[in-house]
Amino acid sequence: MTRNFLIETRNHGNVRILALRGFLDAHTAPRFEAAVEEELREGRSRLVADCSGLDYISSAGLGVFMTFIDEARAAGGDIKLASIQPKVYQIFDVLGFPALFDIQPTVEEAVARFETGTREG
């Protein structure tokens, strides 16, 4: 069962937005991982994952967020999550992600959080 997963990146000021679309599972997680890794390698540590188009996330996909969150924060940035669909949010919620990650209703709010310097949700 191969499903589509797309990442579109754009800039919002000095914040990098990664718009995720489709299914983020064990098959597609390596692409997401490579994308985040590249952002961090390029020195862009202020990241917002725009999850409005994300239809599904599996534990492998969640693992990518965990993998890089410390690195991003150590570099003075953060990985924030924004506009998550309710059914996907439920998965984040069960896992206890809201205690660890800054999750915002919209991308704009997530970007604004970088300006105010707030981190934890």
Next chain:
Amino acid sequence: MKRAITAICAAAGLLSLWQLMPELDAALGGVRPTVGREEAIRRAISWAREHGVEIGGWRFAAAAEVDPLLARIRRRRPESVVARVFTPVKIRVLAFTERGDAVQAVMTAEGRPLAFLDRRQSVAGEAAEDAAERELARLAGADAARFTKTAENVRTLEGSRSAWEWLDPELAGVLARVVVVTRNGRVVNSSYEFSASREAAGQPPPAPANVQAALAVLAALCAGLIAVLVFRVLFVSLQKRPDAFGFAGRFLWIPAAGMAAAFLSGNYQNDALLQSFEDGLTGDTRLVFGITMALLILLALFLILSAAYAAAPRPHFRRWAAAVWLTRGQWRTRQAAEQIWTGMAAGALLGSVPYWAGLAAGEPRVRFLEGTNLLMAPWPAAEAFAGLVLAWEVYAIVLFFFPLLAGRLRKDWSAAIGAIAVGTLVATLPRSAFPPGHAANFATAAALTAGYLLTYRFGGMLGAWMAPLGMHAAVQGVRLAQMPAPSLEAAGWQVLALVFGFAVAALGASFLFPEADTRLVEAEMEEAATAPPRPQRERLRAELEVARRAQQELLPAQAPHIEGFETAAVCQPAREVGGDLYDLLACPGERWMLCVADVSGKGLGAALHMTMLKGMLVSAAHHAPAPAALASRLNQAVAETGRGRMFITMSLLVLDPGRRAAEHLRAGHNPPLVWRAQTGECEWRKPRGIGLGLTAGPAFEANLETERIEFAPGDVLVMYSDGVTEDMNSGGEPFGEKRLERIVRRHAAEGPGRLAGAIMEEARAFRGGAELHDDWTLLVVQCRDGAQAPGNNGKSRGSRDAELSD
């Protein structure tokens, strides 16, 4: 920037073709035909009518051919009578019926009669005494008087044969002969022939026999070498890379489309009819042969493509990714559009290379790409698309041989030198641009191969594939555009509009289409390239089977007997080995530790962590620590070993059967479900908690809640992994908590075994044909009556697999 450079290349190529072609092109023998297909057919009809044959309404095929001998004579002595009477380009029009009647009219580039052949079953009509003489006058015009009659009404099987000959005094050694055959006083066959000495024709002396032989041997050796390499790669590398056949098979539609264009436009049929006629047959007999050849060519392309794909070394994957992505139906990508445009533009520049070489070398004319057929094709633009199919030297050298070399040599440039050397020898020998043995051939071949390699370097695999199309289109388009208008009949514009429109569309698309993320494709190619060879795969599979069994051994073989409780469990891995774990462990003080855990990811990595968790749980069970302290310790261990790349969700229950109570904590795991026997209602138990290993910091402890669950007789606890609720059907719809709850309400009273069986049944029915998406684990616990009946003792049972019964 890149697109600007390629556009400049294309413009430079077209401009130099426009400038150099009139002087240096040998394709039309220096003649500019003024008759197009329609006009030629019209003339053939009226001419046949003069011979008493009505061919209007018959099927027609037409072709233009160049007589190299006449072309040479014409170039040397353009004012001679021979050059005037016979033109190097002759246009053949063939008319035929399904009955087997056929009439062929051959004319000069201006539409003047040259030869006529009436091959009808029965020749009837008005006879003329002087039919043969009149035919000579028609063919030779004012020059008829120069001919001497050498044969008169000689009886042959065909009819009465008359012949005229004339030795041109200006051109010593050139003999022209006209032969007319009449039957019942009507012309059935008129033809002309030539004989000329080598000196008279100004033919260069042939290369010495030993040089020719050496070249032939060399070509054969190189071709053999490539064939051996292809087969070696096919049989050795393809064992490793099963995806190559898939790619080649899907890519074939591109050359197949080129062939289909030639077929649908009628070009194939046109050629087949003429060929059949020459073979003494009628109708489309040769079409069958042509189609067979096309299929064979496709098979050869399939093999070359598979071998080339398998031979491409890792650094080249980038150049192939757009093509691979395209074969998966993702054609709206910037990369593919850009590669196609680059190939077409580079092709235009490469098309001018032979002309530049000809200019530098002086005398020789370029006979490369002799495209006279284009003039008479029913749909000339389709001819250019043959370039998608027939440029086998590009596919063999640039797409196969060069990547193969590059994979074995350290430096790309040394591979390029090797490829250019072989390309020079092999690729252009069979169709050299200049007379055989001329040094300009080698210069052209080397420059062309280098150009194709550069196209591959900057334009990727699709660019290299498209470059021959760009080349054909540029050369033929310029040639047609330079023809006098009547010969075009919009044919030149067809080529310009279709092929050039295609190139411009690709350029436009490279601006409009989004850039595709081809990293996944590259990663997949990488994965396939590094896949172990088949024997090793077999061994790995066997080892995985051992691992699977070992892992199954880790799950409780038999559900332990818990006083006053009954249990049932199922654990199905999605792959050979899984990352799910459930366990029931006895603790000091008559207590039991029940747990369902899910390691992130699946497969071998998850299985190894699952084993580690099992070990830690077993050792912890001996000390019976408080659940929160145990979870905290597990969290530290997982965070350390997983290094942020892995986490475990876990539901942990420490059950005190005597008190019918349990302490429960939920480390990011799916909330367990409790069904109350008294009310028939369900409760989702969802204390706060973060998955193990997600954070090594104090946030874990700060967010960890331990709750107490009291059980009344009959109450049922259902613990499960997300494989159960996120199980998907083929439509991508998840099984969901609601469905689970519904089944629990309906079947909980029937006991753990039946409930587990019912959930499993429903899940299987829901899944339908879809594969198991994730590891699937279920643990059901029911509280029995406090005063347990003796007969109930053996009733608690567990299952490691789907073998559930009650």
